[in-house]
Amino acid sequence: MARKILGVIVGYVVMALLVFLTFSVAYLVMGANHAFKPGTYDVSLRWTALSFVLSLIAAIVGGYTCALIARSTRAAQVLAGIVLVLGIIIAIPAITGSDTRPNTRPADVPNMQAMQNARTPAWVAILNPIVGVVGVLVGASIRQKTTEGA
Numbered sequence: 001m002a003r004k005i006l007g008v009i010v011g012y013v014v015m016a017l018l019v020f021l022t023f024s025v026a027y028l029v030m031g032a033n034h035a036f037k038p039g040t041y042d043v044s045l046r047w048t049a050l051s052f053v054l055s056l057i058a059a060i061v062g063g064y065t066c067a068l069i070a071r072s073t074r075a076a077q078v079l080a081g082i083v084l085v086l087g088i089i090i091a092i093p094a095i096t097g098s099d100t101r102p103n104t105r106p107a108d109v110p111n112m113q114a115m116q117n118a119r120t121p122a123w124v125a126i127l128n129p130i131v132g133v134v135g136v137l138v139g140a141s142i143r144q145k146t147t148e149g150a
Contacts, residue, residue, distance in 0.1 A: 007070025008079045011136070015062030015083075022054045024111055032109045041105050041117040048124055052131055059083065059135020060142070067143035076140030080133045087129020094125035 026047075027035055035047045043051070067076045093099040101117050109117075120128075 004070040004072055004075040004078075007066040007068070007072070007075040008082070010069055011062040011066025011076070011079045012082065014065045015058045015132075015136075018058035018061055019055060022058065023051070023115070026050055026054065027111050027114060032105065032107070032114060035114065036105055036109075036118070039105055040103050041101070041114075041119045042103065043118055043120050043124075048120070051124075052127070055128060055131050056135045059132045060139035063136035063139025063141075064143045065139070066136070067140035073140045073144050076136055076143075080136040083132040083136055084129045087132055091122075091125035091129065094120055095122045 030047065030050075035044060036042060037044055063076045063079065066079045067073055070076070099119060101119070103117075103119060105117070
C-alpha cells in the first residue's frame with residue numbers, strides 16, 4: 001500500500017516538475033510576443049498547441065513513473081483521477097468567466113508573472129485535464145507492456 005501511495009505522489013511531483021520546467025523553457029524560447037496575443041495575457045494558438053504536447057509528455061512520464069514505483073496500474077488510475085479533479089478545479093475560473101486577474105500585458109513579462117496571469121480559453125481549460133488523464137494512463141500502459149515483455 002505504501003508503495004502505491006508513494007508511486008502516486010512521486011508520479012504527480014514528476015508531472016508538476018516537468019510541466020514547470022518545460023513550460024518555463026518554452027516561454028523563454030518563444031517570448032511573450034509569441035506566447036500571448038498582442039497586449040494581453042490571452043495565450044496564443046501556438047502556445048496552446050505546444051502546451052498540449054508538453055502536458056501530454058509530462059503526463060505520460062508521470063504515469064510511467066507512478067506505475068514503475070507502485071508496480072500497479074491501479075495506482076496510475078488513482079493518479080489519473082487526481083489529475084482530473086485538480087484539472088477541473090483549476091478550469092473553473094476559465095469556464096465560468098470569473099477570472100479577475102489583469103488582462104492587459106506589458107511588452108516584457110517575467111516568466112512567473114506570465115504563468116500567474118496567463119488566460120486560456122474555456123475549451124483549453126476543459127481539454128487540459130482530459131489530456132492529463134490520457135497521458136497518465138498511456139504512461140502506465142507503456143510501463144505495464146515493458147513489464148509483460150520482460
